Amino acid sequence: EIVLTQSPATLSLSPGERATLSCRASQSISRSLAWYQQKPGQAPRLLIFEASNRATGIPARFGGSGSGTDFTLTITSLEPEDFAVYYCQQRSNWPPITFGQGTRLEIK
Amino acid sequence: EVQLVESGGGLIQPGGSLRLSCAASGFTVSSNYMNWVRQAPGKGLEWVAVIYNTGTTYYADSVKGRFTISRDNSKNTLYLQMNNLRADDTAVYFCARGYCSSTSCHPVWFDPWGQGTLVTVSS
Numbered sequence: 001e002i003v004l005t006q007s008p009a010t011l012s013l014s015p016g017e018r019a020t021l022s023c024r025a026s027q028s029i030s031r032s033l034a035w036y037q038q039k040p041g042q043a044p045r046l047l048i049f050e051a052s053n054r055a056t057g058i059p060a061r062f063g064g065s066g067s068g069t070d071f072t073l074t075i076t077s078l079e080p081e082d083f084a085v086y087y088c089q090q091r092s093n094w095p096p097i098t099f100g101q102g103t104r105l106e107i108k
Numbered sequence: 109e110v111q112l113v114e115s116g117g118g119l120i121q122p123g124g125s126l127r128l129s130c131a132a133s134g135f136t137v138s139s140n141y142m143n144w145v146r147q148a149p150g151k152g153l154e155w156v157a158v159i160y161n162t163g164t165t166y167y168a169d170s171v172k173g174r175f176t177i178s179r180d181n182s183k184n185t186l187y188l189q190m191n192n193l194r195a196d197d198t199a200v201y202f203c204a205r206g207y208c209s210s211t212s213c214h215p216v217w218f219d220p221w222g223q224g225t226l227v228t229v230s231s
Contacts, residue, residue, distance in 0.1 A: 034217050036153075043202055044153065046219035055207065055219060087153055091216045095166050097155040 002026055004088050006100035012108040019075040021103045023088035028068045032092040035064055035073045038102075039084045047086075048073065075105075083107050110134035110220055112203050117225030124193050124229075130186040130203030130222055138181040141206025141215035144188045146199035147224070156201070157188065158215055171197075193229045200224040 003026040013019055023033065031051035036044035046055040048064035051071060061076045075082055088100040116128040128144070144156040157167045157177040165177050176189040186203050204218035 036218075043204075043221035043223055044218070045221070046207055046217060049207060049209070049214065049217040053209070056209070089153070089155075089218075091214075094216060095155075096168055097216050099153040099155070101152050 001096050002029060002090055002092060002098055004090055004098055004100035006086075006088060006103045008103060009101075010104045010106060012106050013078055014108045015078050015080055017078050019073075019078055019082070019105060021073040021075075021086055021105070023066075023071040023073070023100050025069045025071070025090060025092075029090045029092035031067050032090055033064075033066070033071050034089045034091070035062075036087045036089065037082075037084050038087065044087065078105075080107075110205075112205070112220060112222035114201065114203055114222045114225040117201065117227045119228045119230065120193055121231050122194060122229055125189070125191045126193065126227060128188040128190065128201055128203075128225055128227070130188075132184050132186065132205075135205070137179050137184050137186055140208070141213060142177075142179065142186045143204045143206065143216065143218055144175075144177060144186075145202045145204055145218060145221075146197075147202070148196075148199045151199075154199070155216070158206070159186070160215060190227070193227075195229050198227060198229045200226050 005024045007022045035048040038044040052064045063074045085102045111133045113131045143158045159177045202224045204221040206215040207217040207219040
């Protein structure tokens with residue numbers, strides 16, 4: 001099973017700042033990675049698929065990069081609504097499909 | 109508008125059975141990849157099962173042999189039959205469609221999602 005490790009566990013930033021979230025895979029997964037945003041009491045929302053493709057309706061301030069084992073989600077200028085938990089997910093050689101443990105992005 | 113609405117959750121004793129439903133609107137369940145994903149209270153996400161438009165199914169090892177994903181085309185509804193439930197099955201269960209970009213549909217990129225239904229397995 002491919003393990004995804006996200007860092008940091010918690011990221012404290014202010015609106016307008018740049019956020020950089022990391023996801024590392026235990027083995028190469030090419031570009032088979034997605035990012036989700038989840039707000040309290042809500043279902044997750046797909047932000048990025050295939051490492052760098054924005055899903056429909058996702059603002060341009062969200063960007064994904066990486067391949068192999070190291071991936072990054074960047075939010076260029078944080079808006080108040082961006083403070084949430086972010087998960088990465090892989091689909092290489094599935095099943096199983098696995099998620100990272102999440103990064104909580106909180107207001108500083 | 110595409111919408112998914114789960115139902116059927118509740119409190120169930122260990123060893124019991126429960127069937128979850130996911131009613132879809134705005135698209136046809138049988139023409140899409142459909143998934144169940146769960147989230148234990150305060151924890152992360154865990155994929156449970158997928159059913160293809162062809163009817164092919166795949167399961168997480170943790171539920172294989174106990175859970176069955178299916179659909180009713182006439183009701184445009186997805187189901188998850190859960191048998192021999194255990195305490196560690198306690199979670200919010202979300203249904204989610206395989207995401208369709210402008211060029212193709214992907215079985216296990218998940219979007220949209222329903223709001224979830226809580227299953228609590230406890231004596």
